Structure formats: C-alpha cells, structure tokens
Amino acid sequence: MNIEYYPKIKKNLLEKDINTIRDNKKNWESPFFTDTEAFLNLNEIKEISSQFTSSEIENIIILGTGGSIQTLLALKHLSHKNIYPITSSRAVELQNCLEETSPNDSLVIPISRSGKTLDVNSTIGTFLERNYPFLGLSSRGTMNELLKGIGAPILEVPDLSGRFAASITSVAIVPAYIAQIDINKFLNGLKTGYDEFMTFNKNRSLEFASYIYNLYIKGYKVIFSMPYSSNLEGSVGLFVQEVSESTGKEGKGLMGTYQEAPLCQHSVLEYLLGGTKGAVLPILWSIDKEDPNLALHSSIKYVDGKSAQEIVKYQADATFQALLEQQVPATKISIENPSETQIGNLIAFIQSTVYYICLLLNVNWANNPKVNIGKQICNKALERNLPAAERKKDREKIAQEKFKGFFE
Template sequence: MKLEFYNCPKSEELNSSILPETPEFVSYKPNFELMEKIADEYKNYKNILIIAHGGSITSFMGMYFALKYLANKKAYFLSTVDPDYIQELKDTLRSEDTVVVSISKSGQNMTQIEMTGHFLDYPLVFITGKNSPLKEIADRLKAKVVDHPPIGGRYTAFTEVGLLPAVLVGLDARALFAGGRTFLDLYKRENLAWKMASVMHLLEQKGFVDVFMPFYTHYLFPMANLIVQLCHESFGKEGKGQTYFAHEAPESQHHTNQRFFGGRKNICGIFTTADSFNNQLTTNYPPSLHSVQIKRHALFDVSKIPLEKSLESEAIGTKEDARINGIPLAQVSISSFTPGEIGKLIAFWQLYAVYASVLRCVDPFDQPQVENSKNLSFDKRLQFKGLL
C-alpha cells in the first residue's frame, strides 16, 4: 500500500496519548477453527446469501469483490426490503444449494428480521448478539448461531462477521486477517492512516468539507460503502466531519469531474488506484482502422497500449489537472489484489476513522443520530397495523 499527497498541508505528528485505549477491534482474535468447521459443513453448497446492514455486510462485500477471482462459491447480498429484489433472489437461489447468513449485532433491526423472514426454509446461520430478537428466532428455528463480538458493525471486518462469509466462499481468511494485523498493530505508532486523517482534518479546518473519492478499479469500488460508513458514522457528529462521496472511475470523469473542478471550492479528493491487475489486456486495432483520426493522431498511434496503462493514464490526467488547479488530494494505491493487501486496505480505513474522530473530539464508536429514524419507521409499521 502507498499513500501520496498533492497540494495538501503536512500531517501533524501522532501524539498517542490522545488516543483511546486499544479498541476491541484492534486486538480481537477470531475463532478460525469454528469458522472452518462451519464452512466444511456447508462445503457442498455453491451459493452464499448474506443478509445484513452497514458494516455487517459492507466489510465482506469489499473483500469478496476485490478477491472474487479466488472464491469458489458465489456470494449474494441483501440489505433492503425491496420486494422486487427479494423475489429476484428467491427466484435465483434454491434452498438446496444456498446457505443464508443473517448478521446483526443488536438483532433488533426490523428490516433485518423481515429480510430473513423470506428465507426461513433455507439453511440458516445467524451471527447476532445474545438475548436479541434475532437470536430468539434462531433458537426457535434450531439454527446455527455464532456469537457476534462486542464490536460495532463497521469495525467487524476481522471478526467472524467479516471472516466467516469469507471462509464460506473459499477465501483465505487467515491471510486477510494477517494483512489487517500489519496495520492494526501500528495503532499507537505513526502510520499512513494517521497521516491521512491528520491531513484531511487540517483540510476540513480550511473549509474543504466535501471529499470526492473516485475508484480507478472496478473491483475495489464495492469497498466504498464500508469506507463511507466508517467516515460518516464515526466522525460525522456534533456539526463536524466531511461528506465523502464515492464514484467508480473513469466513469466519474464524465459527470463529477465537472463538480470537482468547476463547482464550489470546498472540495478535495481521495483517489484509489491499483498498481497491478490480474489480467493483462492490450487493445489492438485491425489495419483498416489505423488511419482513423482522434485528437489529431491516427488510431494506430495509441494502439497496443496495455489497458492497465490506459486506466493509469486516466487517473494521472485527473490528478494532474487537480494539481495544476491547486485542488488538494490524496492517492491511496494497493500493490495487488491479494488477501493480505486487501486486509491492509480495510484496516487502514478502520484506523483512519478512529484517528479522524479523535482529532474532532468525537466518539469513534457511537452513532447517536442513526437510531431515531429506525424507531420512527417501526412506529409506522404499527400504524399500518392499527396498533398505534
């Protein structure tokens, strides 16, 4: 992993005394033997359906799509009560070849229970807290239950919440965990996550309250949901914090670059790139097309360029334009699509969220404004039933 800055202030030095005691997610050790035993029980099933919200689904989603080429089973994701999508999943996935994993720490989210309720005739594994409604449902169904660790969802990537689904689809969960540990072990020492948290905090103080996040890699883009949650839920509090909006690039160049370069001057950037890809493709044009003119050159002049160089060129072009225009940006790049490197990337963002919270003097681990809308939506259900 690499981190570079352009048009940015210099990061402050880390003063470890301002940090909370080592958080549970930093020191947690998952039960690999249990996860591998469960995976062996379901080894003949070819599909996994994950039902969850927030960090309970986005951590594994980021892992899965980044490492999909290594998986030996297909993963599907459900985090909505959209009836059309649920019916599509039921039409696609058969109970004979699909394991459903329902994950919720509190086990009290009504949409979690509603989503799960449509798959009760499938093999079910629950990851939830003790004495929760979801746990009671699991017990009454005599389904398998794994205890949810005492860690908030957005920080659970390296627990059974993120790693059991990884094991179920055949990913190397131990390598993911080991990659994450290389970053988490640096919690109280100078590291890349601290540097970026410090720089982004300084930029916020200068009025840069919007953060544009283009992902110049298709298979890392699903990680955006986890990153946005880590940022918004951890330090978007007490009138503080930046707004992070992510787009897949270079598609974003065809819409959000206009905002980035031409809109209000309160925006900075965090670009995500990869140094290498799993497939090496080069664009070759037949001789009949060589003389086609594009930007005062023949098409032949830009033939036989590896696609990873083309993607790199797109990122560099936007980055260089930002540098010329004085727009601050950071670039996060991974070296390869391996479990260890993806583990590092997730841990980087977990620590970033904690450091960014501490710098703004807010609690990294609560989300006080999230619960009220859930209570209101539950009341609306009662009103529909004439019970309120």
C-alpha cells in the same frame, strides 16, 4: 500500498496533530479493532461452517446492512461462490436473488448483533418459507430466537462497533471462509497494517489523517472517492461509511461519498475542476496490477496493445494532474493487487486513518447515536400501519416547526 497527496502537510502541523491524537485517545474507547485474534475462534468457525463448505453450496445469501456487510463486500471479488448481498427488502434485489438461487444450492446467512435489524428481520421469512438452509450470526433478539426455533446453527457476534469489528469477528470472517476466501492471508494483511499504522507516531495513516483534518479546518467537509476498479468499491464503501458515521457527530465531521471511476470523470469532475472550491476533497483509488486484465485492440495507435487497466491508470493519473493544476487538493491511493493480503492492509489503513481523524476532532469514533432516530420513526409507523398520506402530514408538521423563518 502507495499514498500520494498534495499539498504536503507541514511538519509543524503534523507534530501538533500527533500530540493532539496522543492527548485525546484517553477520552474514548481503546481501538479494539487492532486485535486480530481475541474476538475470533477459528476452530469453532471452521467446525460449524464445515457443513456448508461443500461444492453443492454455490450461492451465499447475506442478509445484513451497514457494518454487518461492508467488510465482506470489500472481499467479494475474491469469493469462489456467488455472493448475494441483501441489505434490505428492496424488491428488485430480493426477487433477483430468489430467481437465481434455490434452497438446494444456497446458504442464507442473516447477520445482526442485536437481532432487531429491520432490514434483516423483514427478509428472513421470505427465505424461511422456501426452506433455504440458514447459518445465523447473532447474539440476541428476535432474529436469534427465530433461528433457534428452526434449529439453525448460530455463531455469536461480539458487542462491538460493527463497522470496525466485522474484519476481526465472525461477521465477515464466517461468510468469507465459506466463500473460500483465504481468511488467514486477510487477517495477516490486517495485522501487518495495524503494526505499521496504529503506532501513535508519524506514519502514513496518521499523516493522511492530519492532512484531511487540516483541510477540514479550511472548510473541506466532503470527501469524494473515485475507485478506478470494481475490486476496490467494497473497500471504498467501507471508508465512506466509517468516515461519515464515525466523525459525523456533535455538529462536526466529514461526509464520505463515491462514484465508480472513470465514470465519475463524466459526471462529477466538471464540478471538482470548475465548481465551488474549498468544499470537496477528491481521493482516487487504484490497483497497480489488476486481476483480471486483458490486452486491447484499437484503431488508435497509442491505445492498441496496451492493457485495459493500463488505459484506466492513465486516466486516473491525468485526472489527478488536472485536479492539481486547478489547485484542488487531491489524493491518490494505490495498492499492488486486489489480493486478500492487500485488501486487509488497505482496511487497516482505512480504519486507522478514520480513528485518528476522530481523535483530532475529539469525537467518539465507535458510536452512532443519531442513526436510531430514523429506525424508531420507521418501526412506530409500521406498528401503527400509518398510510403514506399520514406520514407526509407528519413531515409537513415537523418541517413547519423546525424550519420556521429558514429562508428569511
């Protein structure tokens, strides 16, 4: 993995941040996610999953959202099965999945640590009534009881922060194993990464966290990621979730967002180059040796014969240079290839970096206390069968109270 960022962080700032990280780590939960063995029973996983690894299973339908699915999305391109991520009851995706799969060639894996996730529980019945086979990942709650009632096998999910835990627990490893992704190579990539990054001494992850933090102090509150390969979009999605959900509390934090590249060069780049300065940090993500790749045939002489991904890499480098010329701090992160080992290493880098940023901000990296506000509002409205007009009235009343004199 290669990380190129500008402007370079000064030595005195980095040394100061290393000391802050060391001082603040005692304030919060220890980083459990560096242990790639303690929360996994690979023998049990392989034994229970063995009934679903035959060639007859062509489709794996994942009912899960947030941390329950994002790590698997980072590995999705390595799957030898068709993976259908159903993150909610959005009708288009749900209907498409039902049309393209059947109970005879598919496995449904609902994932919810609490067993109470609305996005999961609202869709289980749709597959249950059509007699799809299930393998549950849950430890308690409504979902757990429902799966027990139909005699479905269930593997427990440890009570850990989901977005950081998936890569080292059944949450990502079970569906990855059934999808014939090499989980051993992935876990080895993770471990190698943590051995390098989680030292609390100067390393690439800690240095990058210091760079982001010092930009944050200068007013940069949004990180806009530009993945120049679809094979990186799952990993970038994990970064977006972790940096937003982990740092964003106590009135502090960074907002992560992304759009695929080079598409974003034709939508967001004008703002980055010519718009408000000092607010957004762009990160370009690329792969050195893409798989698959193909040669291009073009009437443009300097394009003809080059590979498809080579052209994209030229575009990424040009965009990076353009940002620097306009005095926009920017970063380019590259991995050698999109293999299990490299993705594991990248996820270790992402999680280590976000952890360090949280320590620099001195916020709890593992929790997300405000997320439940919206969930509670939704559940109460559903229980009361509250019409849309009444829901709007509630919003108007709240807004009138909370934003009184806002534009005065």
